[in-house]
Amino acid sequence: MPKIVDHDERRAQLTDALVRLAARSGLHSVTMRAVAAEAGVSLRLVQYYFHTKAQLMHAALARLTEQSNQRWAKRIAALAEPTSTRGYLRELLAEALPTDEPSRAFHLVWSSYAVLAMTDPELAAQPFIEGPNLLEGRLIEALESAHRAGELRPEADPSTEAARLLSINHGLATSVLIGQRGAAAAHAILNYHLDELFPDNLKERGHTQSRQDS
Amino acid sequence: MPKIVDHDERRAQLTDALVRLAARSGLHSVTMRAVAAEAGVSLRLVQYYFHTKAQLMHAALARLTEQSNQRWAKRIAALAEPTSTRGYLRELLAEALPTDEPSRAFHLVWSSYAVLAMTDPELAAQPFIEGPNLLEGRLIEALESAHRAGELRPEADPSTEAARLLSINHGLATSVLIGQRGAAAAHAILNYHLDELFPDNLKERGHTQSRQDS
DNA sequence: CTGCTGTTGGTACGTTTGTACCATAAACAT
DNA sequence: ATGTTTATGGTACAAACGTACCAACAGCAG
Numbered sequence: 001m002p003k004i005v006d007h008d009e010r011r012a013q014l015t016d017a018l019v020r021l022a023a024r025s026g027l028h029s030v031t032m033r034a035v036a037a038e039a040g041v042s043l044r045l046v047q048y049y050f051h052t053k054a055q056l057m058h059a060a061l062a063r064l065t066e067q068s069n070q071r072w073a074k075r076i077a078a079l080a081e082p083t084s085t086r087g088y089l090r091e092l093l094a095e096a097l098p099t100d101e102p103s104r105a106f107h108l109v110w111s112s113y114a115v116l117a118m119t120d121p122e123l124a125a126q127p128f129i130e131g132p133n134l135l136e137g138r139l140i141e142a143l144e145s146a147h148r149a150g151e152l153r154p155e156a157d158p159s160t161e162a163a164r165l166l167s168i169n170h171g172l173a174t175s176v177l178i179g180q181r182g183a184a185a186a187h188a189i190l191n192y193h194l195d196e197l198f199p200d201n202l203k204e205r206g207h208t209q210s211r212q213d214s
Numbered sequence: 215m216p217k218i219v220d221h222d223e224r225r226a227q228l229t230d231a232l233v234r235l236a237a238r239s240g241l242h243s244v245t246m247r248a249v250a251a252e253a254g255v256s257l258r259l260v261q262y263y264f265h266t267k268a269q270l271m272h273a274a275l276a277r278l279t280e281q282s283n284q285r286w287a288k289r290i291a292a293l294a295e296p297t298s299t300r301g302y303l304r305e306l307l308a309e310a311l312p313t314d315e316p317s318r319a320f321h322l323v324w325s326s327y328a329v330l331a332m333t334d335p336e337l338a339a340q341p342f343i344e345g346p347n348l349l350e351g352r353l354i355e356a357l358e359s360a361h362r363a364g365e366l367r368p369e370a371d372p373s374t375e376a377a378r379l380l381s382i383n384h385g386l387a388t389s390v391l392i393g394q395r396g397a398a399a400a401h402a403i404l405n406y407h408l409d410e411l412f413p414d415n416l417k418e419r420g421h422t423q424s425r426q427d428s
Numbered sequence: 429c430t431g432c433t434g435t436t437g438g439t440a441c442g443t444t445t446g447t448a449c450c451a452t453a454a455a456c457a458t
Numbered sequence: 459a460t461g462t463t464t465a466t467g468g469t470a471c472a473a474a475c476g477t478a479c480c481a482a483c484a485g486c487a488g
Contacts (some may be wrong), residue, residue, distance in 0.1 A: 010464095026333035028242060032446065042466050053446065108332050115329045118322050118391050119240035160406050163395075167403065170388060171381030177332050181377075189381065192374050196410070245475065256437050267476065 011049050014039050015060040022060075023105035027112035032056070058126060061113050068106055069134060071095060076138075085146040086198045089139070089165070093190055096135060096169050098176050099183045107173050136162050151198055161197065168193055225263050228253050229274040236274075237319035241326035246270070272340060275327050282320055283348060285309060290352075299360040300412045303353070303379070307404055310349060310383050312390050313397045321387050350376050365412055375411065382407055 017039035022030050032053055036043040050056035075095050079088065098104035117124040139162035147158050172186040231253035236244050246267060250257045264270035289309050293302065312318035331338040353376035361372050386400040 024333070026330065028330070029333075031444085033444090044466060044468095045464090047447075048465075051447090108329075111325075111332070112329050114388065114392055115322075115326050116240065116242070118325070119238070119243075124393060157406070160403060163399075163403050164382060164407060167382045167385030167389065168378060169381075169385065171384035174328065174384060174388070175381065178328055179338060185377075189374060189377050192371070193378060246477090247475085258437055259435085261477075262435075265477095 007049065011059060012063060014041075014046060014049060014056070015063040018056065018060040019064060019105065019109050022109045022112060027109065027116070030057075054122075058123075061123075061126060064106065064109060064113070068110075071102075072135070085142050085149075085151060086194055088142055089197075090190070090194060092135065092138060092142075093165065093169050094187070096173065097183065097186055097190070098173050099187075104177065108177055111174065111177065136166050139165055146198075153199065156197075165193070165197075221263065225273060226277060228255075228260055228263060228270070229277040232270065232274040233278055233319065233323050236323045236326060241323065241330070244271075268336075272337075275337075275340060278320065278323060278327075282324075285316075286349070286352075299356055299363075299365060300408055302356055303411075304404070304408060306349065306352060306356075307379065307383050308401070310387065311397065311400055311404070312387050313401070318391065322391055325388065325391065350380050353379055360412075367413065370411075379407070379411075 014035060018030055018035050021034055021038045032046050033043050035056065036046045039046070046056065050059065072092070072095055075091060076088070079091055083091075095103065098107040113123065117126070140159050143152070143156075143158035143161050146152050147156060152158075152161070168190070172181070172189060175181045176183055176186050228249060232244055232249045235248055235252045239248075246260050247257050249270065250260045253260070260270065264273065286306070286309055289305060290302070293305055297305075309317065312321040327337065331340070354373050357366065357370075357372035357375050360366050361370060366372075366375070382404065386395070386403060389395045390397055390400050
């Protein structure tokens, strides 16, 4: 058996090229030829690894969510152990905001797919919504523990709070992508919301959550 | 001069057909021929009133925002005079949520345009973001008056609250469009937020805002 | 009626799309 | 070397796209 090539890695190169292209020129400008050119390979090779365009699109979407999950995992792993729930949430949501360039690219392409899925049942069946759902799971978990610890308002409902946070985050993300708001303004609004979520008069019991990076 | 036809009305028919088509099959499936078929006219007619496809797309976007503004104006005009600020906000945001079919169509098409605008500078220059901006203006206005009336938390900032409301609303809207959440769940979260915005312990001074439709 | 102008329908051209096919060169295990 | 897999090139084809062009009809002035 000659010329052993990692097919998955090759596919990753191609789907990455697709994402790069989509982030730059929009998902509508993604063609087999354009992807081949972006990846620096021949059109024939793209056809070799993805028999049809739909397969390529689906694979790119899968890789997109996979990369996003990896970024999240890395970010919370890099988080210092003794962190407040609030800091944890902010770190989680900061990744979900299109601040830096890779995050911006991700959100742009993901939104493009989301819009496509609104009218394409086959794409809607693809569980790429799991990205947000995974985030929502972590949010619920964190909020429930915070609620048990008495850091939240007593009448707060953790799962609803998680949904609200997620909605705010997505709304802010698109507003930033559209250019309606700057990244700083989005972060400010997010912090405003977290301020309300964690009222000051409840957390006056010497917590070590002092590290305040504005 | 023979055969006098209202050009604007004709254009409206065509752009409406475009929006209808885009809401059903996605903006990517909008072609000159498809729009002509949807409107029940010939391709030549579409070319006659819109020399190029870009003009047609821009006109449809303009009409979309115009119709949206009209719906808002009508909705708040139909609102009974003695309404609480909270009821006013809920009415305003209910229109901005893809609950009924026309509202769903509007959000779907608007999101499609928004995604396009992220990579198309010419489309981004088009001031179709004014729709949300107009809503934000009304929100700020209402929240400022409510703040002056003492219905809000004293430390609340009306303009930030407006931005937050708008973000929540947009996030909820897309989650409903994606099928991640039902319309009822979205409304519940919205009411949850409004409950927090207008705390009960502040409004216990015999206001006539009793009409509570759940 | 005759003729001009606004309006419509049909048709065609060049380009780009996804997909398909065939031959061939390069790389590596045996 | 032998043979199988990987990769590339070229070419082609039907379909759909935006756009342009040309003939024909409808209504009003003279």
